[in-house]
Amino acid sequence: MRTNLTKKEIVNSIYMQLGFSKNIIENLLEDFLTILLNELIKNKKVKIPNFGTFTLRYKKSRIGRNPKTLEKKIISERNVVLFKPSNELKKMINSNE
Numbered sequence: 355m356r357t358n359l360t361k362k363e364i365v366n367s368i369y370m371q372l373g374f375s376k377n378i379i380e381n382l383l384e385d386f387l388t389i390l391l392n393e394l395i396k397n398k399k400v401k402i403p404n405f406g407t408f409t410l411r412y413k414k415s416r417i418g419r420n421p422k423t424l425e426k427k428i429i430s431e432r433n434v435v436l437f438k439p440s441n442e443l444k445k446m447i448n449s450n451e
Contacts, residue, residue: 394435406439 361383368379390408393400398410415431439447 404440404442406437406443409436409438410434411436 361380364383365376365379368374368383369376372379390400394408394410399407401407410433412433413431416429417426418429419426
């Protein structure tokens with residue numbers, strides 16, 4: 355079962371479909387990801403129609419425990435990215451079963 359999709363594979367797939375230069379496609383992909391990241395940091399929320407919504411959520415520090423050793427550690431405060439798929443994406447996924 356496959357778990358990772360690399361940028362190189364995305365670039366090759368777009369190249370095979372559109373025929374643009376791989377350098378152009380790679381730059382477009384990098385620009386898209388940079389825009390997505392910058393907007394997420396700035397606005398805390400990015401909605402892509404017919405795909406879903408990325409949200410930035412702050413988590414406070416808390417005490418966690420290693421389940422094997424039962425050792426307690428403090429988990430530092432941090433921001434996490436959440437993704438909620440749109441209804442259209444859910445429909446497309448479920449219609450292909």
